[in-house]
Amino acid sequence: xxxxxxxxxxxxxxxxxxxxxxxxxxxxxxxxxxxxxxxxxxxxxxxxxxxxxxxxxxxxxxxxxxxxxxxxxxxxxxxxxxxxxxxxxxxxxxxxxxxxxxxxxxxxxxxxxxxxxxxxxxxxxxxxxxxxxxxxxxxxxxxxxxxxxxxxxxxxxxxxxxxxxxxxxxxxxxxxxxxxxxxxxxxxxxxxxxxxxxxxxxxxxxxxxxxxxxxxxxxxxxxxxxxxx
Numbered sequence: 001x002x003x004x005x006x007x008x009x010x011x012x013x014x015x016x017x018x019x020x021x022x023x024x025x026x027x028x029x030x031x032x033x034x035x036x037x038x039x040x041x042x043x044x045x046x047x048x049x050x051x052x053x054x055x056x057x058x059x060x061x062x063x064x065x066x067x068x069x070x071x072x073x074x075x076x077x078x079x080x081x082x083x084x085x086x087x088x089x090x091x092x093x094x095x096x097x098x099x100x101x102x103x104x105x106x107x108x109x110x111x112x113x114x115x116x117x118x119x120x121x122x123x124x125x126x127x128x129x130x131x132x133x134x135x136x137x138x139x140x141x142x143x144x145x146x147x148x149x150x151x152x153x154x155x156x157x158x159x160x161x162x163x164x165x166x167x168x169x170x171x172x173x174x175x176x177x178x179x180x181x182x183x184x185x186x187x188x189x190x191x192x193x194x195x196x197x198x199x200x201x202x203x204x205x206x207x208x209x210x211x212x213x214x215x216x217x218x219x220x221x222x223x224x225x226x227x228x229x
Contacts, residue, residue, distance in 0.1 A: 097121040097132070098112075099123065099124070100185070108229070109228045110185035110186055110187055111226055112185075112226075114224060114225075119134055120220070121133065122207060122225075124182065125181070126144070126148070126152040126181070126205075127153050127181055129151055129153070131151075131152065132204060132205070133204070133207035134206050135207045135212075135225060136206040137209060141208045142179065142182065142206065142207060142208045142210060142211055143196075143202060144202075145196075145197055146199040149177070152179075154196065158175075159175035159196050161173040162175065165195070172197065172198060174195035174197050174198065175195060175198075177194050177196055178192070179192050184211075186229065187215070187229045192211060192214075215228055216228040
């Protein structure tokens with residue numbers, strides 16, 4: 001062990017001396033430095049495994065523990081993106097409606113899991129204020145409930161109910177508005193037109209087609225929705 005450490009120290013000294021030339025012992029300094037780094041790790045592991053142990057079985061056990069730890073760390077480093085996506089998908093499953101950003105072969109996307117009530121709901125924001133949307137491909141545009149409209153900055157004086165719309169409960173009136181920002185996860189749109197339902201006419205705001213059609217792709221699966229910016 002002393003000899004190994006002495007050789008590593010001498011190699012480091014050569015690296016420092018030959019820093020400007022870029023080569024030492026015929027190898028690029030970066031490659032040689034990597035070898036020294038790996039040698040140092042090997043020396044530490046060797047000391048931990050073999051130092052002070054005379055029992056062969058105990059040495060083998062310690063060696064296997066270190067091998068498993070090294071392989072686990074290496075695997076975690078190589079597949080960190082996949083591991084992060086898996087954690088985010090699990091988090092999305094535990095909190096339906098919460099948008100999570102994932103990556104796949106087609107790039108980044110926002111994933112939303114189906115809620116317990118069987119609907120696709122999305123926790124978003126309008127004008128930087130939180131709004132819970134129901135994703136509705138049958139709605140031509142974003143529709144805010146009266147309560148949500150007041151919370152995101154509109155007042156009753158701003159709302160003129162001049163639009164006649166058809167709903168599941170028949171005809172109703174709505175007020176046209178323009179939204180500064182609409183955000184779902186990492187997807188943000190500015191200046192979208194929307195409508196505000198009269199008080200008591202809409203229980204939950206709707207994320208309509210004027211937002212959905214602005215996306216690069218919109219995928220609705222059995223248990224999840226994927227939005228691509």
